Amino acid sequence: AQSVTQPDIHITVSEGASLELRCNYSYGATPYLFWYVQSPGQGLQLLLKYFSGDTLVQGIKGFEAEFKRSQSSFNLRKPSVHWSDAAEYFCAVGAGSSNTGKLIFGQGTTLQVKP
Amino acid sequence: DGGITQSPKYLFRKEGQNVTLSCEQNLNHDAMYWYRQDPGQGLRLIYYSQIVNDFQKGDIAEGYSVSREKKESFPLTVTSAQKNPTAFYLCASGKREGHGTDTQYFGPGTRLTVL
Numbered sequence: 001a002q003s004v005t006q007p008d009i010h011i012t013v014s015e016g017a018s019l020e021l022r023c024n025y026s027y028g029a030t031p032y033l034f035w036y037v038q039s040p041g042q043g044l045q046l047l048l049k050y051f052s053g054d055t056l057v058q059g060i061k062g063f064e065a066e067f068k069r070s071q072s073s074f075n076l077r078k079p080s081v082h083w084s085d086a087a088e089y090f091c092a093v094g095a096g097s098s099n100t101g102k103l104i105f106g107q108g109t110t111l112q113v114k115p
Numbered sequence: 116d117g118g119i120t121q122s123p124k125y126l127f128r129k130e131g132q133n134v135t136l137s138c139e140q141n142l143n144h145d146a147m148y149w150y151r152q153d154p155g156q157g158l159r160l161i162y163y164s165q166i167v168n169d170f171q172k173g174d175i176a177e178g179y180s181v182s183r184e185k186k187e188s189f190p191l192t193v194t195s196a197q198k199n200p201t202a203f204y205l206c207a208s209g210k211r212e213g214h215g216t217d218t219q220y221f222g223p224g225t226r227l228t229v230l
Contacts, residue, residue, distance in 0.1 A: 032212065032216040034218070041226070043119075043205055043223045044158075044205065044207075044221040046218065051213075051216075090157070094215070100163065101211060101217030101219075102148075102163065102173075103216075103217070103219055105157050106157065108157050
């Protein structure tokens with residue numbers, strides 16, 4: 001069965017520092033991978049997605065993610081974090097084999113930014 | 116503006132009452148989804164619909180009901196049978212990307228509190 005693991009429940013970084021949020025997936029076929037961000041009390045906003053092609057994907061707000069098939073990973077990165085990046089981040093994989101359109105979400109990583 | 120709307124943002128109900136949460140989209144997406152979010156538990160799928168007049172149970176459908184009479188609308192009813200209905204509810208619409216996966220776009224959410 002497909003699954004997504006975000007190993008870090010909570011991460012704290014200083015403003016201006018680099019950020020990497022980890023995501024590992026389990027999926028038999030070529031995965032469709034997503035990163036979403038959620039500010040407190042808000043809905044989820046799509047940051048970026050990977051379907052095929054270049055394994056380094058650029059998203060909104062200066063984020064990027066790299067797909068590494070050999071490591072079953074899709075880690076999210078940002079070179080310099082801003083205080084407004086404090087939020088919860090969700091990684092998801094498309095359960096394409098079921099043809100239902102469903103996504104499997106990780107448990108989320110909460111990012112705190114220190115001034 | 117294209118997007119997904121959920122109303123109301125906050126909803127209070129007495130225990131034992133049914134309540135209906137609204138979700139509307141003007142993105143012309145065929146698929147729509149309802150999730151429940153509790154602290155520390157990520158997103159859990161309640162119901163989803165891939166096409167008008169059809170819907171399927173998700174992972175936690177007990178105590179909930181839905182309808183899909185129009186492409187734009189996917190209301191969720193939280194019934195008195197739902198044992199712990201207080202939560203944050205998120206609606207999403209899905210754009211089919213191929214290989215059975217949707218890119219999902221989320222509404223702002225409804226926070227339901229049952230007193």
